[in-house]
Amino acid sequence: MKIFDNYEFTRDSIKSDFLDCSDFLLREICVGGQRALFGAMDGLIDTVALSNAVTEPILGVKKQFDTPDELMEYIKTNVVRVAEMNEVETFEKIEFFLMSGFAFLYIERCKKALVFGVQGWNRRSTDEPTNEAMVKGAKECFVEVLNDNKALLRKRLKTPKLKLKQLKLGTEAEVPVVIAYVEDRAEADDVAEIERRLKSAPLETVTDFGEAESFLTEGAYSFFSTVGNTERPDVFASKLMEGRVGVMIEGTPFAIYTPYLFTDNFSSLDDYNNPPFYASFIRLLKYFAFGISVFLPALYVAVGSFHQEMIPTTLLYLVASSEETTPFPLLLEAIIIHLLYEIMREAGLRLPNTIGHAVSIIGAIVIGEAMVTAGIIGEPMLVVVALTAIASYVVYPLYESVAVLRLVFIVIAGFTGIYGLVLSACALTVNVCSLTSLGVPYTAPLSPLTPDSVGDSLVRMNWRRLAKRRFRVKELEGTADE
Numbered sequence: 001m002k003i004f005d006n007y008e009f010t011r012d013s014i015k016s017d018f019l020d021c022s023d024f025l026l027r028e029i030c031v032g033g034q035r036a037l038f039g040a041m042d043g044l045i046d047t048v049a050l051s052n053a054v055t056e057p058i059l060g061v062k063k064q065f066d067t068p069d070e071l072m073e074y075i076k077t078n079v080v081r082v083a084e085m086n087e088v089e090t091f092e093k094i095e096f097f098l099m100s101g102f103a104f105l106y107i108e109r110c111k112k113a114l115v116f117g118v119q120g121w122n123r124r125s126t127d128e129p130t131n132e133a134m135v136k137g138a139k140e141c142f143v144e145v146l147n148d149n150k151a152l153l154r155k156r157l158k159t160p161k162l163k164l165k166q167l168k169l170g171t172e173a174e175v176p177v178v179i180a181y182v183e184d185r186a187e188a189d190d191v192a193e194i195e196r197r198l199k200s201a202p203l204e205t206v207t208d209f210g211e212a213e214s215f216l217t218e219g220a221y222s223f224f225s226t227v228g229n230t231e232r233p234d235v236f237a238s239k240l241m242e243g244r245v246g247v248m249i250e251g252t253p254f255a256i257y258t259p260y261l262f263t264d265n266f267s268s269l270d271d272y273n274n275p276p277f278y279a280s281f282i283r284l285l286k287y288f289a290f291g292i293s294v295f296l297p298a299l300y301v302a303v304g305s306f307h308q309e310m311i312p313t314t315l316l317y318l319v320a321s322s323e324e325t326t327p328f329p330l331l332l333e334a335i336i337i338h339l340l341y342e343i344m345r346e347a348g349l350r351l352p353n354t355i356g357h358a359v360s361i362i363g364a365i366v367i368g369e370a371m372v373t374a375g376i377i378g379e380p381m382l383v384v385v386a387l388t389a390i391a392s393y394v395v396y397p398l399y400e401s402v403a404v405l406r407l408v409f410i411v412i413a414g415f416t417g418i419y420g421l422v423l424s425a426c427a428l429t430v431n432v433c434s435l436t437s438l439g440v441p442y443t444a445p446l447s448p449l450t451p452d453s454v455g456d457s458l459v460r461m462n463w464r465r466l467a468k469r470r471f472r473v474k475e476l477e478g479t480a481d482e
Contacts, residue, residue, distance in 0.1 A: 001091050007035050007108040013091060014039065024098075031107060032061045032071045040103035046120025050103055053081045054116050058105065068107045075105070076114060084117025096174050123148065124253075129231050136273040141231045146176050146250040149233075153180065153248075156237035165191075169198060169212065169249075173205035177212070180236075180246040180255075187243070187474055190438050194245050194258070209252045216247070216258055219435040219442075223401040223428075226437035228260035235269055243472035245438075259437035259473050261444055263457040265397045266290070271460050280459035287458070289394035292387060293402050297334050298409035298421050300384045304330045306417035322378040331414030333377050337385050338407060340367070444476040 004010045011028070014037065018024040023042040030036065038058070040050065057079045065071040076085065084102070088094055089112045094104050101119030126148070129141040142149045150164055161183040168174040177198060181191050194216065201215040209229060217227045230236050236255045240246055246257040266286040271279040303310050304319065311319065326333060344367075371377045392402050405428070413421045435442035445453035453476060455461035 003089055003091060003094070003106065003111055003113060005109050005111045007037075010106055011037055014094070017091065017095065029059065031058055031075070031105075033064050034068055034071055035108040037106040038103065039098065040118070041098050041101070044099070044101040044121050045103060045118045049082075049120065050116075050118045054103055054105075054118060057081065068109045072105075072107055072110055072112070072114060080114075080116055082116045082118060086115050087112050088115055089113075096168070099173075100176070119147075126152065132230060132232050132235070132268075134232075134268060134270045137269045138232070138234050140233060142233060142236075142248075142253040142255060144251050144253055146178060146248060149248050149253075149255070150178060152233040153237060156233050157182070157240065161185075162240070165195070167195065167198065169201065170203055170205040175206040176250040177206070178248045180240060180248060182240050182243070185241060185243040185472055186245050187438075190245050190474075193438065194247065198247070206249055207251065209247075209249055209254045209256050212247060212249060213256050216256065218437060222431055222435055223405055224262065224398075224432060224435065224442065225401075226260050226435060226442055227256050227258045228264055228397075229254045229256045231255075232269070238269070243474055259440040261437065261440065261473075262432065262442050263444075263446065265395055267457075267460075272463075276460050276462045283459060286395050289391040290398065290402070293392035293395070294405050295409060295421070295425070296388050296391070297338065297384055297406060298413035299418070300381070301330045301334050301410055302413035302416075302418040302421050305414060310418075319378070319380050322380055325375040326378050327376070329414075330381070331410065333381050334385075334410050334414070335407065337371075337377055337381060338410070341385060341389060342403060438474075440473055440476055448476075450476050 001013075004013065014026065018026070024039065025042050026037065026039040028035065029038050038055065058075060061071075061075065061079060063074070065074065076087075086097070086102075088097065088104075094113055094115065097115040098104060101117065101121060102115040103118050104113050104115045106113040123145050124143050126140045126143055128139045132141075140152065142152060153164075154162065159182070163179075163181055163183055165179040165181075167177055167179070169177050179191060179194055179198070197215050198212060201212065203211055206212055213225070213227045213229070217225050219226060228239070230239075231254050236246055236257065239257045244257045244259060246255050248255045266283050271283065274282070304323070308316060323330070328336065368382060372379055372382055388406065392399055392406075395402070409421060409424060412424045416423075433441070433443050433447050441448060444450060445457055453471070456466060456471070460466075
């Protein structure tokens with residue numbers, strides 16, 4: 001709604017909007033012989049900056065002007081000493097800026113207001129990343145304040161080609177959102193598509209990155225996401241330099257980006273600080289761990305239930321002697337132990353740290369040992385679950401997908417054996433290969449095969465070779481413009 005030029009109407013409308021808002025500060029003042037309204041939100045402003053740079057200079061204006069517009073222009077250009085200042089013409093804009101730590105000034109008979117940036121709320125300082133710990137990487141992460149995150153990114157990419165396009169999401173409570181990209185690396189069509197998807201999202205507000213991510217990801221019926229997220233400015237900067245488009249949201253310490261490829265789950269910045277031979281070994285180890293975490297329990301159930309002839313005789317005797325005392329078939333045993341593991345893991349995550357560690361220890365030692373001793377589960381199954389759990393943490397970005405896929409494959413293997421397991425694995429491969437992310441195949445550069453890019457996917461080549469290519473994600477085979 002447009003701001004009224006009538007002082008009383010404007011005052012009453014603002015008071016009505018902020019009725020029962022005890023943190024809203026509104027003051028009626030006189031500036032240059034004109035009545036005026038001055039307001040801010042307590043707790044979101046720096047009171048010292050507000051007093052020194054805004055209120056005292058404004059109240060010191062004694063000069064008379066013919067029109068209130070001239071007075072407002074004089075205040076804007078000669079009086080207030082703040083870096084951020086905007087003119088707004090609607091009550092919705094006033095409310096948005098108030099919630100963002102601005103103060104506003106309305107002068108009688110004006111159809112617009114001035115807002116001044118005097119933010120001063122408590123904020124968390126940049127700390128060491130908690131979810132993406134690295135041995136040799138930087139020790140800083142994003143925070144919940146969008147302006148701080150933009151500064152962290154600017155510090156990494158000192159170039160005017162880094163564009164930070166800001167817009168607002170939310171039909172009820174608007175939230176600032178920034179689309180980040182490097183001008184000569186990202187495709188203009190991709191930036192426009194990301195902006196279109198965000199603006200068309202029917203969200204009342206945005207409280208975290210997952211809400212916006214849902215409207216950017218492709219392949220809604222797949223276990224794998226085509227949008228990545230990170231809490232590290234260095235990782236985010238490196239992705240933008242590869243031609244990807246990122247999104248940062250006020251209130252969340254994570255940034256999201258796309259295109260996101262399957263191979264991105266198996267790489268980290270530590271790979272580029274380690275020698276090529278060791279980085280390549282770690283990447284191959286991660287692929288192997290991914291295979292174990294998804295297929296090992298299902299393979300054990302399939303072989304133990306239908307294909308005992310595939311087990312060496314000595315090992316078969318050990319497995320049979322352990323499993324003959326358990327009351328459940330292998331399929332039910334595997335499902336029970338995996339569900340118990342997920343319950344204990346979730347309990348350990350949601351409880352306070354001190355109690356969470358105790359739950360993990362009790363679950364691992366007491367419950368696991370007691371179930372084996374009581375003959376509820378067999379020792380081989382417990383070993384398989386332990387190996388699977390450890391392997392799943394090696395590729396942590398895929399944990400959610402792996403946890404569900406593992407149970408799906410266990411059920412399939414328990415009813416159809418190894419043949420059904422192979423067919424379901426083929427179906428999963430087809431589904432993954434069919435995914436795209438902004439036109440880029442999700443499985444690139446492995447499928448379709450791009451030989452020049454394999455040197456930084458399955459393995460990591462020497463920097464002397466990697467530095468020769470100005471890699472862009474859209475150049476992967478099947479996506480680059482001819």
